Amino acid sequence: MWDYCGHSLEVARLRGATYADVRVMHMRQRDLTTKNGQVGTLGQSESLGQGIRVIAGGAWGFASTDVLTREDVAACAAQAVAIAGASALAKKKDVQMAAVVVAFQSFGHRIPRVAATPRPTLNTTRVGHPLHSTSR
Numbered sequence: 063m064w065d066y067c068g069h070s071l072e073v074a075r076l077r078g079a080t081y082a083d084v085r086v087m088h089m090r091q092r093d094l095t096t097k098n099g100q101v102g103t104l105g106q107s108e109s110l111g112q113g114i115r116v117i118a119g120g121a122w123g124f125a126s127t128d129v130l131t132r133e134d135v136a137a138c139a140a141q142a143v144a145i146a147g148a149s150a151l152a153k154k155k156d157v158q159m160a161a162v163v164v165a166f167q168s169f170g171h172r173i174p175r176v177a178a179t180p181r182p183t184l185n186t187t188r189v190g191h192p193l194h195s196t197s198r
Contacts, residue, residue: 066135070114073139079116079123079146081159082139086112114139118146120156 067084074082088110095102113126123146127138
């Protein structure tokens with residue numbers, strides 16, 4: 063997953079973004095209903111996806127995908143930059159970011175179990191930083 067996040071950020075930079083951040087959402091949910099003491103429905107779902115937010119041309123752009131391949135996350139990043147470019151056509155002034163230290167955040171959250179209720183879990187990872195051109 064880190065490779066996909068890094069690749070998205072690099073594509074955004076190459077397409078002209080001056081800032082980009084990536085969010086990965088992984089959600090699992092189980093549902094159980096009962097009627098008259100009998101199981102009515104039982105279900106389980108899972109979703110995984112990535113969203114990228116960019117500033118390009120002085121405007122915001124956002125795109126997301128639930129297809130996590132190298133090609134699709136690159137296309138998602140390119141789409142976010144293209145949306146920012148389109149938004150820049152209607153802007154009154156450039157977006158100004160506050161000066162902050164680069165940050166990384168990862169968290170997991172579990173809702174306490176209560177008898178006969180679903181137990182969703184949520185895991186989110188966010189990576190964000192200004193994209194500066196550097197020589198390698």
